[in-house]
Amino acid sequence: MDGECSRGDNQESILSHQTSEPRYMTYEYLESITNVFSEERIIGRGSYGVVYKGVEDGKTIAVKKFKSLFDEKKFMKEVNYLKMLNHKNIVPYIGYCNENPKIKQMFNGELVLVEEPHMLLCMEYLPNGSLRDYIADKSSRLDWRKWYTIIEGISQGLNYLLGQDPPVTHLDLKPENILLDDNMEPKVADFGLSRLLYENNTIETVNFAGTLGYMPPERIHENKISTRFDIFSFGVIILEIIIGDRNYPAVNETPFDDFIEMQLQKWGEKKMNKQDNTSFKIDCQQIRRCIRIGLLCVQPDRKKRPEIKDIIQMLRDYLDEVSS
Known part of the structure; x- marks a missing residue:
């Protein structure tokens, strides 16, 4: 995917170098700043997924992880809407992740490769909740x-x-x-x-x-x-x-x-x-x-x-x- 980069492509300090332009973030990077999406990092739940607190170098963002069965078209539509919105009463958008890595799973007694969708939105962390x-x-x-x-x-x-x-x-x-x-x-x-x-x-x-x-x-x-x-x-x-x-x-x-x-x-x-x-x-x-x-x-x-x-x-x- 265009714009995709790995942990080795200097994403380790992305929160410390935020710009006004939303960025693509890898799943590996988002795992690292949410403690592998641990329970103690959960700050919200909804019908479409779970929101985690992502922390690095004293910087904090909210990472919304969509359920694997969520419609990818709806996800990308939200990404595209957020890219064009800029107002003090609209939640600031920082970046997103949309990856479909292949993982090994047992199916009918055999190991097969299946895609596991990873759809995540990264927003400004708002400490006072909803x-x-x-x-x-x-x-x-x-x-x-x-x-x-x-x-x-x-x-x-x-x-x-x-x-x-x-x-x-x-x-x-x-x-x-x-x-x-x-x-x-x-x-x-x-x-x-x-x-x-x-x-x-x-x-x-x-x-x-x-x-x-x-x-x-x-x-x-x-x-x-x-x-x-x-x-x-x-x-x-x-x-x-x-x-x-x-x-x-x-x-x-x-x-x-x-x-x-x-x-x-x-x-x-x-x-x-x-x-x-x-x-x-x-x-x-x-x-x-x-x-x-x-x-x-x-x-x-x-x-x-x-x-x-x-x-x-x-x-x-x-x-x-x-x-x-």
Whole structure:
């Protein structure tokens, strides 16, 4: 494979000489920096594979090892997407490995040579894990200001993706795929299901994409995807951050204002004794605005969902109100 190099081709110090250009990394090298993919180096698991911590000379990266049965075309698609993306709210991509060495195995009593696929992605190591960890941990929830910053960051990453020409639709936006750096800055990750949509088309597809609970109704019932797919998923994430789970009311059944006031009361009970009254009032304004945005995003009719630029404007309008 072009760009492939061996351990002897000076890959031993690759982490100490990182450049902005993603690099090809050999399987042998990735074995060496993950302690042969040992259990103690595991930092995450998913349906497609396991993520390990790779360490060398004090430098750390995340190494995602895909299952051997994972579709190689999907893998290379994710590699190619990551190569073209560069934004502070998109997880930085460092390199990849795609090798198919032949190994000896017993088959019908005979030793035969079979290919063993090795597909790995190398990303920047983000020490604070995924957004899921913080939503799930009720005992140490972040304060509202940090949640608001995370919502803003996700919106900027999504705006970057949908602003590409053609737009990049993620199709699996969920808390597990939002990683947090050491400053709790959110970064969108995992582009294995992504698609390029030309001229904002809505297309029909038989391929299953997305995660139940974050998938819009048109995907479930009509097998349709569009740029409004990710808007729905983002709305679920916003509501899940505020509510603590995905059990939000049907938009057509519950008045916005009733639901918003109920959630504000819950936040008030949690925060009233921890903040001064002025600070809490500002938080309430932000929470109210974010709940409204979330409910607009999860409307069943995709044409009624706001575009990402409108969401960013709604968040910006709030900041203008506070500063004025």
